[in-house]
Amino acid sequence: xxxxxxxxxxxxxxxxxESEPNLEAVYLFPSDHQIRLVEVDRSMSSSDxxxxxxxxxxxxxxxxxxSALALIRPEEERRLSPPDGWGTWDEARRIWPEDE
Amino acid sequence: MPHTWRSAFVKQAEADYAMFLLLxxxxxxxxxxxxxxxxxxxxxxxxxxxxGVTSEMEGGQRPxxxxxxxxxxxxxxxxxxKLQRECQCGTPQQFKQYLDSLLPLANQIEDLAPVGxxxxxxxxxxxEEKGDILTPVEYRFSDDLDFKRPKMIKxxxxxxxxxxxxxxxxx
Numbered sequence: 001x002x003x004x005x006x007x008x009x010x011x012x013x014x015x016x017x018e019s020e021p022n023l024e025a026v027y028l029f030p031s032d033h034q035i036r037l038v039e040v041d042r043s044m045s046s047s048d049x050x051x052x053x054x055x056x057x058x059x060x061x062x063x064x065x066x067s068a069l070a071l072i073r074p075e076e077e078r079r080l081s082p083p084d085g086w087g088t089w090d091e092a093r094r095i096w097p098e099d100e
Numbered sequence: 101m102p103h104t105w106r107s108a109f110v111k112q113a114e115a116d117y118a119m120f121l122l123l124x125x126x127x128x129x130x131x132x133x134x135x136x137x138x139x140x141x142x143x144x145x146x147x148x149x150x151x152g153v154t155s156e157m158e159g160g161q162r163p164x165x166x167x168x169x170x171x172x173x174x175x176x177x178x179x180x181x182k183l184q185r186e187c188q189c190g191t192p193q194q195f196k197q198y199l200d201s202l203l204p205l206a207n208q209i210e211d212l213a214p215v216g217x218x219x220x221x222x223x224x225x226x227x228e229e230k231g232d233i234l235t236p237v238e239y240r241f242s243d244d245l246d247f248k249r250p251k252m253i254k255x256x257x258x259x260x261x262x263x264x265x266x267x268x269x270x271x
Contacts, residue, residue: 016179019192053176054156061181069176
């Protein structure tokens with residue numbers, strides 16, 4: 001059963017993908033209290049770490065949970081370590097694009 | 101109430117920004133020597149704001165020592181619908197265009213921070229350029245950093261909106 005957090009995360013990922021043509025994938029990292037997304041965006045500058053930004057809940061925008069978002073380049077996917085406390089890449093689920 | 105790392109950074113960013121606004125009013129009132137000080141406070145404010153938002157609201161860790169927090173922040177907040185509304189952009193696409201137009205200036209503000217021993221124009225310390233020693237108070241910074249320019253006015257409106265969404269008084 002898909003959790004409320006994952007449902008909200010999928011809404012967020014889909015909305016982000018609609019406005020960002022350079023987006024290649026969105027990963028959801030596990031959490032029971034916040035949406036933790038890593039977005040793979042080929043227009044990002046390269047980096048040596050994943051730097052998440054933490055946003056407050058936005059019930060008015062349909063996101064009733066706190067969210068965290070980090071942007072990386074395609075070649076950094078699975079190469080850079082997730083932020084502390086986010087678990088591993090193997091625990092993350094790709095939520096956009098959805099599998100065929 | 102004790103601070104979190106986030107609230108402490110954002111609070112200091114707000115104080116730096118208040119100082120920036122004070123100095124900017126005096127600069128625009130005819131004190132040209134204040135330009136470097138204005139830019140210094142603007143750079144510090146945006147860096148602390150961005151770093152603050154890299155820490156969780158509750159029990160977050162100390163922000164990392166990165167030099168490109170503000171430009172990355174400007175990228176990431178494209179996804180904030182709350183900030184989109186605050187910036188009065190009707191759609192996510194409009195908000196993306198709005199922020200894309202501000203990114204070059206965000207990079208310029210970020211690059212004002214003196215980095216190590218590299219000699220480059222900055223609003224804080226003297227530097228050497230082609231054998232000449234230059235000082236911020238006399239330096240003519242890029243016209244892009246002129247506070248009367250439309251792009252800079254738009255940037256300051258964006259920063260104010262960020263404080264309304266992420267600031268210490270944000271709901």
